Amino acid sequence: MVISYLLLFLAFNIVDVGEGQNVCANESRCGGHGPAIRFPFQLNTQPNDSGYPGFTLSCIDRKHTVLELPISVKLFVKHIDYKSQVIQLYDPDNCFPSQLRWLNLSSSPFRFKVEDPHNYGQQDPDYGLYEYALFNCSSRSKDMDYQYDLISCLSDHTYQVYPATDITASLVSCTKMYNLVSIPDGIILHHDKYVQFEWFTPDYRYCEMIKGKRCVRSNSNGSETPQCISISTHTHGTLSKSAIVGVILGSFLLPCVFGLYCFYSYDKVEKEHQAKVEKFLEDYINLRPTRYSYADIKRITNQFNEKLGEGAYGTVFKGKLSNEIYVAVKILNSSMGNGEEFINEVGTMGTIHHVNVVRLVGFCADGFRRALVCEFLPNDSLEKFISSTVTKNRILNWDKLQDIAIGVAKGIEYLHQGCNQRILHFDIKPGNVLLDQDFNPKISDFGLAKLCSKDQSAVSMTTARGTIGYIAPEVFSRNFGNVSSKADVYSFGMLLLEIVGGRKNVDVTVENTSKVYFPEWIYNLLEQKEDIRIYVEDDGDSKIAKKLAIVGIWCIQWHPVDRPCMKNVVQMLEGEEDKLTMPPNPFASAGSIKTNANIPTKRLNLELEVIPELE
Template sequence: MDVSLEMVISYFFLVVVFLVNLGDGQKYDCPELSCGSSGLPIRFPFRLNSQPEYLCGYPGFNLSCTHRNETVLELPNSVKLFVKKINYVSQVIQLTDAQHCLPGTLRGLDISSSPFQFRNVPEYEYSFDNYTFFSCSLEERKVHDSCIPCLSGPNHQVCAFHSSCSFDYLPNFVPNCTKIYDIPQIPRDIVFGGQNFLELKWFTPACGHCEVQGKKCRLKKNRRKSRTECFPEQSKGASLRLRNVGAIVGSFLLVLLVFVVVRVYRYDKIEKQNQTKIKLFLEDYKNFKPTRYSYADIKRITSGFTEKLGQGTYGTVFKGKLSNEIHVAVKILNPSKGNGEEFINEVGTIGKIHHVNVVRLVGFCADGFRRALVYEFLPNNSLEKFIGSADTNNCFLGWEKLQDIAIGIAKGVEYLHQGCDQRILHFDIKPHNVLLDNNFNPKISDFGLAKLCSKDQSLVSMTTIKGTMGYIAPEVFSRNFGNVSCKADVYSFGMLLLEVVGGRKNTDLTLEKNSQVYFPEWIYNLLEENDDVRLLVEDDGDAEIAKKLAIVGLWCIQWHPMDRPSMKLVVQMLEGEGENLTMPPNPFTSSIGPTRIKASMHPRRVNQELEVIPESE
């Protein structure tokens, strides 16, 4: 079971969504709303039209908001009134109209089909009657006391009379009258008292007692009839949210615990497999005699890892000493990198070989999951430190010394290819992996990517790209250039030589505003035009050395492996006279003049296919 952090996060997200949705489905109360920030509080039994009808409010208690955030109640027969107050304790709602003329607004109202009733307040002397409204002319400009000013006009007046009155005597009071409409069961004070607000009361649902207790009211669920119940304000929602949060956090912690347990189990299983692999290797290796140290010895040798020399992909290097005279470099391997192959490669290759140009393995540590390698200490650091441009004269070693270093590296690589019982392919030749002793003698180091094959075979099969960008041979990237062999190290060595000549890193490209120059071709163009390839010049002899190093480097970086010389031939070329060297074929073509240059494939030789063989275990 392969559990990743992304899977844990995805599972946690799904749990959150599920529980939040579950919690929302269990809520019985609806949130209190309002029309605007300063509007009246709207809660059960009322509901805004934006709330779900099946969940919130009671039938007939629908409210809406105007564009000016005014609260509106619609009564039967499309009578719409503005809500001024809502008293949830006494269950009374106070209404008004926009024209401030309720007798006209309430025209056609039938309160009997509404859940509300007119409020009967004794001190207001409310009495409810049926009234008939007449429109009468003003021939004598006399206004009757039964007429309503807000409905009357300059040429007529509207009067209201009890519907039970005999219409025979009406002309005696107001002549020329015509009936216009009836309003049943309306308070007298609304008709004749000039009251500009209306108070309605509701009895169902009965929620006033809940408000008196400081509680809220809501519909009961799972009932055939719409019954109500009281509940403490926000207690249900708060406890539900608390349960949801607890469930979410608990689920996440549970998943996190499972994730940690699985990762620890997998790491422990893999580490045990690595330790078993290393143990079997060390049992076969014990005859080669490098000293085996415990982790306590490593801490003592490095004085508790106090002096750090450098850090790489697979580990950190510290300075240590075996005695006052013998100093060492201790590489602590990262337990999270590789699967033990880095350790086995280092010990299995360096421990078996002894050459003046290969760093010597003094000992190793394989103490549980802690692994370390102990090398001879080389005080002048790596060759990379001494490769620079013209503004770094203090680090420049001189062309004769650089030639000696190049020859030493070439002899070291040749020894790996031909001088051991098994052929060793380094796969990471670069200035950083060439260390220099007190006399600036080079020693090849870092065999973490090395592969072994028998001497009578020349190729290895590879499933992954190995090496450092800028030094990796083309065939390692694509088999269109040929099969992977020891010529991959020749290519890397060639790039190292060009870096020595050019005084720059091959992992970079020279970028200009409108052009991009491939660094090896820049060297090739200088040679073709008989320009000086040196960046630091002392005399004519230096110029010949620089030219020789450049020509050998260009031979080594030919695109196809079969076009490159062997390391034995490279040593002979470096040790010989520069004037005897011929320029290699140009593997580059320029598509847009001398400033924008791209490398192209050199035509491949035919009938040079080689059999691919697996690397040795």
């Protein structure tokens, strides 16, 4: 009985609100908070004919009013001045340079409002707007602070971001991030908390200036022309009709609504999974990556037209946010897990801002449909360029391979030490290192990641996670030590040895009964002081290959305590090869045998006894 009255009440109110939307004089607010919303604006929950095209607003947490500008730029609404036709917006993270990177007002009714002291009416649409280039600088100097204004919201203790007024400028020792085109200088130079937009079409300021009158969209006689009407008379008539229609339709729709509710109700387990994801997204809302609907995802990917790859947890498609902005959209398998991988990826990638980590643009959590929208990197993964099928004609020279190794190491170091919480990736491998147009590396795929506090030396795990061939021994068996950030160090060491050899550490072309363990062969070459004679062209190449091999062997020591931390790994890679010491033999205690260095050895006693973990 209680449910029946509740559904009847909902039906009454739904119809009542819908009928009233034809009247612009009827105001609404998000949960009773925020600015008044009336014509030409409308909420996305209202009928399409209640507002003007391009003026749709939405509500978040029933108290924040949001305006979405092209392309997927979402700003909170502070105030709407209907008389002057100006809307005041703000970024909850107070970081306009990050939000406005994707802004494109060419198809929007809104334009930046800038002060016009001469009252020329802003005939020039670009009046008062400027162009900036943002640069990522690894070091900070007083001279640079004197010439450029630090953008603190994009910076941290590991790097600083500075703007240059010339988008073609080039700051020494800095990396150009992206351009900001046609924006007010107050956003960059004065760190304005609010930005104002104005609209010229539709223009109904004359109606707002008449006391007791407001604009209304009239549907009578097929006319769509807004008119000025009296607020009190028209509003009262509409609400009366709404009440009558609401009661009639509410009683009629009650059985239908109840039947649909029963038919489409989810089972208990699936509801818990969805609730878990939604609860996470509510807590995560302040991080502000864009949330897309599944319809948005289909539009961005052109109905999933171009597939980039497929893995155990989902399929990746190429998408486009605009004519110049491409993205990679990962559609997660709905049958895999309980939403943990989705939470891991969004929760970690959304908090990371580093040149060597893939940027999360947005996500989709539309019922059981979940997707991640990330920046698109045109050169695929590192695995493509170091696999045995292409290394004989490799297009990456050894200097570039060394730069890639250093970039990946810096990305992992940032995950371990640069964030508020330590992030353990647990799936470092060439396939998860993507390359941009300049072959700069970016770490991706955080589905197996685990977060812990920085003062936590070991993490708790109930099952092994990662990819066979890259998983550290302690992840399988606690006989080797506790699981910690050193597990990522081990995986990175295997990645380095693949770069050196141009092949996987377990040769998949060899029969399972005779697996060739490649890292041990590399160690034997180093121990017998023989050259790493694998696809090198000169002595310089040989020195780089040897350095990568030595660092790789240091990283794959069987016991975690014997491996260096990622900070030391970066220092070793950036140093000279002749200053590195030969690492201990990590294979001596695992049953390996001494063989001729020219012949790859077979791995003996590779399997470890799995020891159950005590929580």
